[in-house]
Amino acid sequence: MEANSQPPTAENYAADISSIREAQLRISPFIHKTPVFSSETINAIAGRKLFFKCECFQKGGAFKFRGACNAIFSLDDVQAAKGVVTHSSGNHAAALSLAAKLRGIPAYIVIPKNAPKCKVENVVRYGGQVIWSEPTIRSREDTATRVLQETGAILVHPYNDGRVISGQGTISLELLEQAPQIDTIIVPISGGGLISGVALAAKSINPAIQVLAAEPRGANDAAQSKAAGRIITLPETNTIADGLRAFLGDLTWPIVRDLVDDVITVEDKEIIEAMRLCYEILKVAVEPSGAIGLAAVLSDDFRNNPVWKDCSNIGIVLSGGNVDLGALWYSFTK
Amino acid sequence: MEANSQPPTAENYAADISSIREAQLRISPFIHKTPVFSSETINAIAGRKLFFKCECFQKGGAFKFRGACNAIFSLDDVQAAKGVVTHSSGNHAAALSLAAKLRGIPAYIVIPKNAPKCKVENVVRYGGQVIWSEPTIRSREDTATRVLQETGAILVHPYNDGRVISGQGTISLELLEQAPQIDTIIVPISGGGLISGVALAAKSINPAIQVLAAEPRGANDAAQSKAAGRIITLPETNTIADGLRAFLGDLTWPIVRDLVDDVITVEDKEIIEAMRLCYEILKVAVEPSGAIGLAAVLSDDFRNNPVWKDCSNIGIVLSGGNVDLGALWYSFTK
Structure with a gap:
């Protein structure tokens, strides 16, 4: 104490x-x-x-919008233009999609195939680009790395x-x-x-x-x-x-x-x-x-x-x- | 217009x-x-x-608490002491029970037997005394009248x-x-x-x-x-x-x-x-x-x-x- x-x-x-x-x-x-x-x-x-x-x-239906919003509006214009990417169990994904939409930049969202349907729908609703991965942490991270390399987008980790x-x-x-x-x-x-x-x-x-x-x-x-x-x-x-x-x-x-x-x-x-x-x-x-x-x-x-x-x-x-x-x-x- | x-x-x-x-x-x-x-x-x-x-x-989970509260706290002490009675499809009943509890007076609630379970539970939770009637407007009103006569309580109609x-x-x-x-x-x-x-x-x-x-x-x-x-x-x-x-x-x-x-x-x-x-x-x-x-x-x-x-x-x-x-x-x- x-x-x-x-x-x-x-x-x-x-x-x-x-x-x-x-x-x-x-x-x-x-x-x-x-x-x-x-x-x-x-x-x-x-x-x-x-x-x-x-x-x-x-x-977006969860606290995650606060962190996503802070991350995205912290970016300078050059960084922001290339977009953001994340791997997420869902709520961070929806939040990042929505925050990116508000800033007018792309959000690439790596989602495991077993994510709840309503969470995936939220990503799509808010304009995120869904990229599927296998339902393992490893596959999610590898897929996110590939997207980073291909797009030059910035990784916004769900918590770290x-x-x-x-x-x-x-x-x-x-x-x-x-x-x-x-x-x-x-x-x-x-x-x-x-x-x-x-x-x-x-x-x-x-x-x-x-x-x-x-x-x-x-x-x-x-x-x-x-x-x-x-x-x-x-x-x-x-x-x-x-x-x-x-x-x-x-x-x-x-x-x-x-x-x-x-x-x-x-x-x-x-x-x-x-x-x-x-x-x-x-x-x-x-x-x-x-x-x-x-x-x-x-x-x-x-x-x-x-x-x-x-x-x-x-x-x-x-x-x-x-x-x-x-x-x-x-x-x-x- | x-x-x-x-x-x-x-x-x-x-x-x-x-x-x-x-x-x-x-x-x-x-x-x-x-x-x-x-x-x-x-x-x-x-x-x-x-x-x-x-x-x-x-x-109480519904707007009804506003009207019930106004009715009950409008009563003078002598009237209030005898309690209140109503017939209701449920939300008014719960609301009246809760308002009566706050004033420390009895609430007699006539409820039709087909009322949704959660609404009846609300009445009980808030301390209302449930009196069952048949699921017709007529039976509800007749039952309420009988309770009025027996207790001297005041009728608080759900809307009129x-x-x-x-x-x-x-x-x-x-x-x-x-x-x-x-x-x-x-x-x-x-x-x-x-x-x-x-x-x-x-x-x-x-x-x-x-x-x-x-x-x-x-x-x-x-x-x-x-x-x-x-x-x-x-x-x-x-x-x-x-x-x-x-x-x-x-x-x-x-x-x-x-x-x-x-x-x-x-x-x-x-x-x-x-x-x-x-x-x-x-x-x-x-x-x-x-x-x-x-x-x-x-x-x-x-x-x-x-x-x-x-x-x-x-x-x-x-x-x-x-x-x-x-x-x-x-x-x-x-």
Whole structure:
């Protein structure tokens, strides 16, 4: 806790509070300032006050638009003209397509063949050029490299990129203005771009704020990495939360290592129950990755751990809402 | 059009701009000021700018909480102590239960046996005392009368009540502050409480605003009433929009007759498509009754009618979000 109470400094990390505030100025004409929802019904279930930062209402249906927008509008005109490329599980792809469209430049999107249909449709809707790869990280990266060489476009990594981390960090600036009583923020963790930006900004504004990651049991590389003190990757992942299968990068890991207070691990069935609550009580469509923060707060591990008993006002980032309705209903009936 | 351009006067109707502004003061400590959403994707589909007033995020999951809250907090202490009673298709019931709970008084709720499960659950969740009736208007009213006699409680009608109309009218006050460019407002019509309040407030603020009703083909009594110049009721109704099966009352009819510019009638399949868009694009859970305004804007009747070609900035009241997910999915797959 002692080390985490110091605000991070710019020299250590790929982003800092200054780059996050710059990002806010840069992207504010383009993004939605998303609302913060509360529900007395859900508060009663959780036994705490919860503040849901509804990034599912962000343009493109997920927080990813913030980072993509910051990356694309950071480019100089010569760089920008050649376009951008990325490999992504979907939400970053849609976000980058939309941000590129706003700047009037091409976006080349490498997408694995097993990506959810609604995420691919989002890319097409926003004008991204889809380039298919096999559903492995290796194939995605190789395909992206080929496109880079052929087009001269700039790679915008989904999370291991200081501009992206800074864009995601703008969530904390908004959230702590909208709900200043927050003492804890729970954020989904995958590659770590979202939680890195959120933690950098939140701890800079208030070093006492706890920043917790929420991760599926079937893709618990971040929990393992924190325990081991180095980046752990997994031979395979198994979770309904398709957005949370990536591993930490060399830019996100130091921030996660130093500033994330703990990782709460949840089962897929807890994620599904959280999605149901979001739908039935909040009236919000949230994808599995997006609902995991609520799942964490409601988990027995969190409720019964005395370390967290003083977390009274918890900000939860509902990170995205791109879920096929059929898939949602199917998961509810399993 | 000429007659509709005059602001309504208090002496004619069960509510007016003064009672609506009083309602706003009375209920503002209790209600959510719901957000207004826009989507460039949906604007592109509609060919107009749409502003969605998200009453699905209202407490109790529907706009009904506004009217119920105004009615209950209008009561003097002696009246209030005996409680309130209503017969309702569900959202008014939940809203009245919640408002009564906030005031600490009993709410007796007569509910037809065929009401959707999630609506009944809402009543129970908010502490209402459920009293079952047969699924006919007659049985509901008879049962409510019996409860009135037994308890001395006050009837709060779902729509044919000036306090309720005034409460619903607060939607216009918020909406026109949040999106002052609006030139048209489209509102679901059933008993007429919502549209009466919305029309009274909107036309008082700006007499040039068009107020349009949206109604299912299978319960088109309002369209028939407007055409006939008197209240028409139907021997039966047939629509997926379970909240839109009521008929106009003697207090709502004069307002609908004078201030509603037209009624747009839509098919159930258009309602279902609008629900899907709300879910997939806006990421919002909207019940069939709630989605009908969007269905109306997207209908061929509306698009192709030159009368509405200048409706460029349209406010749409997404009136509620209490929908069983199973029912929603079933309707999408039919």
